Amino acid sequence: MRFVLIGLSILACSACQLVAAELPDIVVFLSDDHTIGDSSLYGSTDLKTPNMDRIAMQGLTFDQAFVASPSCAPSRAALLTGLMPSRNGAEPNHSRPDKEIKKLPAYFQELGYEVVSFGKVGHYRQTPEYGFDIAKHFKYHEDIAVPEALKWLDARESDKPLLLFVGTNWPHVPWPEPETIDAKTIKIPLHHVHTPQTRIARxxxxxxxxxxxxxxxxxxxxxxxxxxxxxxxxHTSDHGAQWPFGKWTLYDEGIRTPMIAVWPGKIPPSKRTEAMVSWVDILPTLYAAVGQTAPEEIDGRSFLPVLLGETDTHRDVIFTVHSGDGNKNVYPTRSIRTPRWKYIRNLHPEFKFTSHILGDTRPQPYWGSWVEKANKVPEAARKVKRYLERPAVELYDLKADPTEQNNLAAYVEHKEKLASLANQLDAWMKTQGDQQKVYGEPTLLKN
Incomplete structure (x- = not known):
């Protein structure tokens, strides 16, 4: 706990006198490209994540947390502005939010916080642009970031309240050689193509x-x-891993993210919640935790009452967007998700869905083995085609089909549900000022 003096004007009071306030310290740990199901906390039976498990025992685990976009730069910009990509300006990967937008560090610096980042917090070299008091070791896979953060924290002697972001580069590619993992025990997801190369890569x-x-x-x-x-x-992650149907897609493996919150004496221990929350909600939630109210103009809304155990609901729907990642992944798509239903609109189904996966030349690449098997095995061919080609509209019943394999968009019995979700998405896109812009040069499907 820290004691600081803050202006009442910051608290939206008219007087200019100073008051003493008790402000908590805040630490945010960001993992990079981590699919939610690939942890024992979220159901994996062949991969143990003991620290996620023990931390969850001390706080609240979110089962329905979502990012704003399934690629690094727009996801992190949404976190650090409280605004969705169409409104903050960072739509495709590697883009930046508009300079004039107020960023998360400024909110807390006004209250007397020291706001510090180590590692990948913004998108690599963009991190200092967000206005952190200290920003270090943010280059691509600068893997000394976490130990350096630990050394800095241990040596810190400031009396200021602290907001510390620590961003690991893991499990972002390139993945390391296995040391403690036995490939023979790994369960390959059913919607992936089973090959020896897939097993090694996994x-x-x-x-x-x-x-x-x-x-x-x-x-x-x-x-x-x-x-x-x-x-x-x-603790949370910016989106799913660089596997087919994960990163760069609006399937749940791309947009649903792990999230754990601990605050002794405030957040009840060993709890889980189905409350639907978005990454744009993190900024106003942290701000509410220190007694402040974020501007109504941002897209995020505080879920502090969920943290404190006062409610188990937050959002009725989650909107997510993806525009692309350079010329390797030009595929604008939008979605709306309810607790049960997912509606995906692929704005240009005539485009081929491409990604870095297709040209992976790292050790033990696996995509080539998928394509080779697809030449011989119809089921492998179906999976490969499904990754590369998408219909204009997709509709999934997540209760019956949690891995989003059965597209119900053409089923007459779901016509009303399809129309309702489409109308909600249209209205939201209009309020966002979504121009549905194509960034980069797409690859067209062959007729």
Whole structure:
């Protein structure tokens, strides 16, 4: 706990006198490209994430948390502005939010916080542009970021309240060689193509998650040892992993994200919630946790009452967007998700869905083995085609079909549901000023 003086004008009061306030410290740990189901906390039976498990025992686990966009730059810009990509200006990957938009560090610096980031918090070199007091080790896979954050925190002597972001690069590619993972025990997802190369690549991915989980535990322990119990700790990931139907897509493996929150004495321990929350909600939630109210003009809304156990609901629907990632992934798409239904609109179904996966030349690439098997096995061919070609509209009943395999858009019995979700998405896109712009040069499907 820190004691600081803050202006009443910051608290939306008219007087200009100063008052003392108690402000909690806040630590946010971001993992990179981590599919939610690839952790024991969220149901994996062949991959243990013991630190996620033990941290969850001390706080609240979100089962329905979602990012705003399934690629790094727009996802992190949404987190750090509280605005969706169409409104903050960072739509395709590697883009930046508009300079004039107020960013998360400024909100807390006005209250007397020291706002610090180590590692990948913004999109690599963009991180300092968000206005952190300190921003270090944000280059691509600068993997000393977490140990350096731990050293900095241990040596810190400031009396200011602290908001610390620590961003690991794991499990973002390139995945390391397996050390503790036995590839033979791995369960390949049913919607992937089973090949020896897939199994080897998945073992590498699991090893990267194991490293992430270790770093998470180290940061969590150091935070409470140094800062004390009046510390709000949040762990989440920017989107799913670089696997087909994950990153760059609006399927749940791309947009649904792990999220755990701990705040001793405030957040009840060992709880789970089905409350639907978005990454744009994180900024106003952290701001509410220190007694402030974020501007109504941002898209995010505080879910602090969910954290405090006062309610188990937040949003009725989640909107997500994706525009592309350079010329390798030009595929604008939008979605609306309810607790049960997912509606995806692919704005240009004449485009081929491409991604970095298709040209992967790292050790043990697997996509080539999928294509080779597709030449011989019809089911493999179906999976490969489904990744590369999408219809204009997709509709999934997530209760009956959680892995989104059976597109119901053409079923007459779901006509009303389809129309209702389409109308809601249209209205939302209009309020966002969504121009449905195509960024980059698409690859067209062959007739």
């Amino acid at each position: 073992a590498r991915y699991y090893q990267a998650i194991t490293t992430m989980d270790r770093e998470l535990g180290e940061v969590f322990d150091a935070a409470y040892e140094k800062l004390g119990d009046d510390t709000l700790f949040l």
